[in-house]
Amino acid sequence: MFRSTSANHIRLMVIGEEGVGKSALVVKYLTGRFIWEYQSDFDWKYAYQTNIDGEQVHMEIIDSLNMDESHIRWAEGFMFVYDITNPESVQKIEQFQKRLESVRSSRNFSMVVVGNKADLEHCREVNREKIECLVSRLSILCHVDCSACGPEMSVRFAFDELCREVAHLRMRSAQKRERRRSSLSQVRQGLKMLVQTGKTKNHPISTPNSGNNSPVGVSNGKSTSNNNSRRGSRFVPSSPYSSLMSAPILNDLPEESNCFFDIFSDDSDKKSRKSRESSTDSFEEMAKRPSSHHHQKNMIGALVL
Numbered sequence: 001m002f003r004s005t006s007a008n009h010i011r012l013m014v015i016g017e018e019g020v021g022k023s024a025l026v027v028k029y030l031t032g033r034f035i036w037e038y039q040s041d042f043d044w045k046y047a048y049q050t051n052i053d054g055e056q057v058h059m060e061i062i063d064s065l066n067m068d069e070s071h072i073r074w075a076e077g078f079m080f081v082y083d084i085t086n087p088e089s090v091q092k093i094e095q096f097q098k099r100l101e102s103v104r105s106s107r108n109f110s111m112v113v114v115g116n117k118a119d120l121e122h123c124r125e126v127n128r129e130k131i132e133c134l135v136s137r138l139s140i141l142c143h144v145d146c147s148a149c150g151p152e153m154s155v156r157f158a159f160d161e162l163c164r165e166v167a168h169l170r171m172r173s174a175q176k177r178e179r180r181r182s183s184l185s186q187v188r189q190g191l192k193m194l195v196q197t198g199k200t201k202n203h204p205i206s207t208p209n210s211g212n213n214s215p216v217g218v219s220n221g222k223s224t225s226n227n228n229s230r231r232g233s234r235f236v237p238s239s240p241y242s243s244l245m246s247a248p249i250l251n252d253l254p255e256e257s258n259c260f261f262d263i264f265s266d267d268s269d270k271k272s273r274k275s276r277e278s279s280t281d282s283f284e285e286m287a288k289r290p291s292s293h294h295h296q297k298n299m300i301g302a303l304v305l
């Protein structure tokens, strides 16, 4: 699993309220030892090399008191630690997650939740069911109880699991990027063929709304509603276009529909590109309508034209 990542290098950040045992957990993971007191005025950064699932992994871990923005951007995996004897230490989990999402502007990070000081089970004040519900509501995949002064196994499991999460996330993102790239290159190729066909047939590359400078099917939505005109059109007669039509383009497009316009990157006419970009809203509005599926299909159809 780790082989597909860039040099098996993983960057983690340990976060949580003061005194929950962040430093104790990191040191336990790195050295197998528990030390009662740590200096906590600094953010500590550790480098560590270990073997997970039979593969060498190079890790960097920041043990951070502050949710420094640069650290949040730097890390890919976050370990949120709370103290099972301190209910207040769990309250900020949602807030932390929101902060991560806002700084990283998406969910492209992995997170595990660790309930530390499990050796003090008799003093537990955090309800296990409640925290399980919270964790699943926040779509956090892994929640582990462990103790920095107990057996090393559960601490190791928590860190290793976070690394696995990061590796999975990277793999999923790489697959997504690859799908998107191949969809876009299909469209580019199709457009090139169309331009060539248009030239050889001596047909103008015209569109249902040619005459205005806006991109086809994007500016006002009128052109996209005329499905019949696309079918009957002399410009979409044969198989290359139908294969283009069936390409999984819109499904794979990122939510920011600006990528939609990347397929025009060969176009040197900046003016018309600008007008296309300013039309993003109408594209999004069309996609939101109840019959968005048809609109989207029509949109591609209009684009092909």
Ligand SMILES: Nc1nc2c(ncn2[C@@H]2O[C@H](COP(=O)(O)OP(=O)(O)OP(=O)(O)O)[C@@H](O)[C@H]2O)c(=O)[nH]1
Pocket (backbone or CB within 6 Å): 016, 017, 018, 019, 020, 021, 022, 023, 024, 025, 035, 036, 037, 038, 039, 040, 041, 065, 116, 117, 118, 119, 120, 146, 147, 148, 149, 150
């Ligand atoms: N009983 C018990 N005590 C722990 C455990 N982990 C940490 N402690 C103690 O809790 C206190 C705080 O531990 P730290 O590791 O400094 O906690 P921290 O979250 O790094 O604290 P800050 O650096 O101040 O944010 C120390 O006195 C530790 O000895 C644990 O698993 N069990």
